[in-house]
Amino acid sequence: xxxxEKTLKRREIFKGRIFEVAVDDVELPNNLGQAKRExxxxxxxxxxxxxTPDNKIIIIKQYxxxxxxxxxxxxxxxxxxxxxxxxxxxxxxxxxxxxxxxxDLQQIYEFYTxxxxxxxxxxxxxxxxxxxxxxxxxxDADEVLERFELTYEECLDLIRSGEIEDAKTIIALQYFAxxxxxxx
Amino acid sequence: xxxxEKTLKRREIFKGRIFEVAVDDVELPNNLGQAKRExxxxxxxxxxxxxTPDNKIIIIKQYxxxxxxxxxxxxxxxxxxxxxxxxxxxxxxxxxxxxxxxxDLQQIYEFYTxxxxxxxxxxxxxxxxxxxxxxxxxxDADEVLERFELTYEECLDLIRSGEIEDAKTIIALQYFAxxxxxxx
Numbered sequence: 223x224x225x226x227e228k229t230l231k232r233r234e235i236f237k238g239r240i241f242e243v244a245v246d247d248v249e250l251p252n253n254l255g256q257a258k259r260e261x262x263x264x265x266x267x268x269x270x271x272x273x274t275p276d277n278k279i280i281i282i283k284q285y286x287x288x289x290x291x292x293x294x295x296x297x298x299x300x301x302x303x304x305x306x307x308x309x310x311x312x313x314x315x316x317x318x319x320x321x322x323x324x325x326d327l328q329q330i331y332e333f334y335t336x337x338x339x340x341x342x343x344x345x346x347x348x349x350x351x352x353x354x355x356x357x358x359x360x361x362d363a364d365e366v367l368e369r370f371e372l373t374y375e376e377c378l379d380l381i382r383s384g385e386i387e388d389a390k391t392i393i394a395l396q397y398f399a400x401x402x403x404x405x406x
Numbered sequence: 407x408x409x410x411e412k413t414l415k416r417r418e419i420f421k422g423r424i425f426e427v428a429v430d431d432v433e434l435p436n437n438l439g440q441a442k443r444e445x446x447x448x449x450x451x452x453x454x455x456x457x458t459p460d461n462k463i464i465i466i467k468q469y470x471x472x473x474x475x476x477x478x479x480x481x482x483x484x485x486x487x488x489x490x491x492x493x494x495x496x497x498x499x500x501x502x503x504x505x506x507x508x509x510d511l512q513q514i515y516e517f518y519t520x521x522x523x524x525x526x527x528x529x530x531x532x533x534x535x536x537x538x539x540x541x542x543x544x545x546d547a548d549e550v551l552e553r554f555e556l557t558y559e560e561c562l563d564l565i566r567s568g569e570i571e572d573a574k575t576i577i578a579l580q581y582f583a584x585x586x587x588x589x590x
Binding site: 223224225226227235236238239240241243245246248250251252254255257258259260261262263264267283284285286287288289292293295298300331332333334335336337338339340341342343344363364366368381387388389390392393396397399400 | 407408409410411419420422423424425427429430432434435436438439441442443444445446447448451467468469470471472473476477479482484515516517518519520521522523524525526527528547548550552565571572573574576577580581583584
């Protein structure tokens with residue numbers, strides 16, 4: 223059984239600052255004919271499960287236009303142009319900008335967020351041994367953020383109340399329960 | 407501190423079968439000025455952590471054009487037109503089409519996959535008490551799938567080898583480790 227879909231033609235629809243959109247005509251394997259694939263191309267992103275010395279998790283409150291709601295998430299940010307391969311540095315930067323902390327980073331997962339139509343890949347880091355940065359880099363000018371340090375139980379309450387509904391944050395909290403909780 | 411971003415203008419870029427694309431001009435809160443938001447609108451999807459009576463997890467191998475690679479994932483599928491609010495039925499259908507099983511479904515999470523720019527929301531179900539459907543509904547005509555029943559340890563190996571790199575599947579496997587493993 224073959225799986226690969228060969229690209230017959232690509233139609234480019236949109237080139238934005240955050241993502242690009244294309245529609246591919248593909249040849250299906252096993253003589254199944256042709257199909258169309260609507261695709262989003264994204265540079266990738268980093269996210270950080272930042273755990274304080276008293277075992278709290280840093281959570282950022284922010285507005286998300288795509289869902290027209292406020293959301294509670296772990297610190298994260300897009301890779302900038304040319305930053306592919308420098309995810310560790312990007313994660314340190316986002317941690318500093320969004321939390322004012324630096325720390326020791328260890329990659330725990332990398333995953334595609336919406337693999338059915340989008341190539342966005344997030345590298346997720348665990349940050350421990352956090353220390354305050356004296357004069358941290360400022361946040362992006364178009365971001366309004368509020369920072370919280372929450373216990374794991376408080377994070378679970380935010381999942382139950384529907385205030386945490388973000389996949390990368392759920393992955394990070396499950397990881398905390400499986401591998402970090404009580405054990406630093 | 408205010409968080410909400412008010413829409414000043416929406417430019418519609420693309421209306422596809424899978425998603426729509428728009429760019430919004432927004433007014434930032436707290437007199438921060440204006441910004442652009444590139445947005446993807448998606449109907450939503452369902453996914454199923456299907457656990458067999460001998461405690462194995464059903465994993466589907468398929469090609470993903472957005473990443474130009476084969477991927478191993480839990481069964482999942484998009485909501486069809488008008489299916490919003492019928493996620494339970496959609497999950498039963500996808501389970502039957504992709505695995506040939508029916509079962510008892512219980513919602514365990516719902517989450518946005520790429521909250522920074524996309525409103526796709528996945529409802530994730532746990533399926534237990536699986537039984538073979540005598541004449542299951544066929545797969546979609548443009549899908550080539552191979553089905554596996556794997557132990558949790560075998561799934562961990564697929565994460566380590568990079569063959570499982572899908573966020574919803576990682577959420578499901580961590581849920582299995584936290585709440586199902588050994589305990590049915």
